[in-house]
Amino acid sequence: MNALYQRYGTKSLKFCEHGILIIISIATLVAIYEEVMMMFGNRTVQLGDLLLLFIYLEVLAMVANYAEVGKLPIRMPIYIAIVALARYLILDMKAMDEWRVLAVAVAALVLAATVLVIRFGQLKLPYPKDSND
Numbered sequence: 001m002n003a004l005y006q007r008y009g010t011k012s013l014k015f016c017e018h019g020i021l022i023i024i025s026i027a028t029l030v031a032i033y034e035e036v037m038m039m040f041g042n043r044t045v046q047l048g049d050l051l052l053l054f055i056y057l058e059v060l061a062m063v064a065n066y067a068e069v070g071k072l073p074i075r076m077p078i079y080i081a082i083v084a085l086a087r088y089l090i091l092d093m094k095a096m097d098e099w100r101v102l103a104v105a106v107a108a109l110v111l112a113a114t115v116l117v118i119r120f121g122q123l124k125l126p127y128p129k130d131s132n133d
Helices: 002-042 047-069 075-095 098-124
Strands: none
Touching (some): 047 075
């Protein structure tokens, strides 16, 4: 029974995984199209629009990396979160009180520090080469 699960269960999960990756990719491409059409309709490109397109690009890069390598580097979602916080700060700074601006800035700083810690850990404490992780 265990061999049967390993044979068909794993294949079924991989099929579902690839299907979800395709759905994420299509949804991201649709969002990119809608954003570009909105920029054409407004006849202007603002920094918030570019940052949003950059977020979409990072999502596509993350999906491509995951499909290619089979692993999701934890730094990629953190990069996306940092850009999302920067976009939020840029677009809504005038409407925010000082404490909210400070909280968003500190959150971005904590995420940036997290990337540094993860990268340091990868360089100084790498996984063994024979690991299946």
